[in-house]
Amino acid sequence: MVENGSITAAGLISSDPDPFKWRMGVKPLELANWLLLDEQRARELEEIGQLIDRYRDDIIYCESNAIPVCEELATEVLQHLRQIPGFELADLDDQAPSLIEAIRRIIQEDICVLERRPSGWTMTACAVAIPTQWDVASKFGKTLDTIHEPVPRYDIDLSQAMSTFFDRLRPEKPVWRANRTLTDDPSLRLVPKRRHQPMRNDITVDNVADQVWLRVEYQTLRRLAQSDAIIFTIRILRQSIRSVAVHPEVLAELLRSVSRLPADVRDYKDSTARHAEIIKEWALSTGVLTQQSLEKH
Numbered sequence: 001m002v003e004n005g006s007i008t009a010a011g012l013i014s015s016d017p018d019p020f021k022w023r024m025g026v027k028p029l030e031l032a033n034w035l036l037l038d039e040q041r042a043r044e045l046e047e048i049g050q051l052i053d054r055y056r057d058d059i060i061y062c063e064s065n066a067i068p069v070c071e072e073l074a075t076e077v078l079q080h081l082r083q084i085p086g087f088e089l090a091d092l093d094d095q096a097p098s099l100i101e102a103i104r105r106i107i108q109e110d111i112c113v114l115e116r117r118p119s120g121w122t123m124t125a126c127a128v129a130i131p132t133q134w135d136v137a138s139k140f141g142k143t144l145d146t147i148h149e150p151v152p153r154y155d156i157d158l159s160q161a162m163s164t165f166f167d168r169l170r171p172e173k174p175v176w177r178a179n180r181t182l183t184d185d186p187s188l189r190l191v192p193k194r195r196h197q198p199m200r201n202d203i204t205v206d207n208v209a210d211q212v213w214l215r216v217e218y219q220t221l222r223r224l225a226q227s228d229a230i231i232f233t234i235r236i237l238r239q240s241i242r243s244v245a246v247h248p249e250v251l252a253e254l255l256r257s258v259s260r261l262p263a264d265v266r267d268y269k270d271s272t273a274r275h276a277e278i279i280k281e282w283a284l285s286t287g288v289l290t291q292q293s294l295e296k297h
């Protein structure tokens with residue numbers, strides 16, 4: 001099995017603006033890192049297949065005009081996978097109910113297809129099986145602004161910048177960015193109610209290191225040359241807090257960032273903010289971090 005071990009959840013933690021501001025945070029993407037393969041692949045793809053069978057109408061969406069985009073995407077995905085040394089690819093299942101579903105079943109990434117409409121960049125197709133606490137079906141056929149409505153400050157910090165960025169994205173300049181969440185739920189698929197549901201009441205300083213995970217969404221954006229659509233992929237990378245703490249400076253950066261979240265964002269990222277408090281207590285009590293490292297800028 002091919003392994004792309006260089007991209008890990010902890011490795012994608014970078015410093016946030018102080019004071020807090022959402023930022024685009026996009027960086028150039030090397031195409032070799034577009035779709036990632038790791039040793040979890042077989043297990044994840046099996047689970048994803050089962051999720052699609054069970055929740056297809058909440059996962060898969062495709063407008064008829066997006067079919068040519070999916071055809072171009074299928075070619076890109078197969079070409080990407082075929083050039084990975086040592087990787088034996090199962091072909092796309094031509095019996096799948098839609099091409100976007102067939103693509104989703106052979107990669108570890110969730111996929112969103114965006115096309116330019118007079119109202120703005122619009123999600124005209126998607127296959128999102130393992131969202132991080134968001135309601136996928138409510139975003140079908142919606143613009144970026146509507147999709148991001150639950151995100152506080154999106155309109156001030158991101159809306160205009162994103163629209164300009166999407167307009168200007170070029171096929172030869174793909175990018176990546178990352179979002180992060182702290183969760184006590186080890187499932188691949190996180191439903192939205194887990195954002196605000198009371199935290200598991202058995203998470204304590206004694207078990208937080210093994211019962212809470214850093215969950216990073218490794219996101220990529222590529223414009224397709226033929227159809228002019230934009231492909232947004234989301235790959236979930238997870239690590240226990242204990243394994244993140246092997247890099248104390250990463251853990252410190254993460255906790256400093258969460259401590260700077262303003263009240264409205266803290267409320268939106270509820271599970272993250274609350275777990276961070278217990279992780280901080282654990283890190284200070286075990287000597288993984290010092291008070292000084294948490295105050296550093």
Ligand code: HEM
Pocket residue numbers: 022023024025026112114123133134135139147148150151158162165177179180232269
């Ligand atoms: C450069 C591009 C993008 C930026 C800068 C961006 C930014 C963000 C930010 C800051 C959040 C809040 C994340 C958090 O919880 O920490 C968010 C959430 C989200 N983003 Fe994006 N995003 C981008 C592209 C997209 C695209 C292309 C889609 C889908 C088509 C998308 C779908 C979502 C969804 C569904 C949420 C969660 C909203 C909810 O809570 O219901 N994003 N995004």
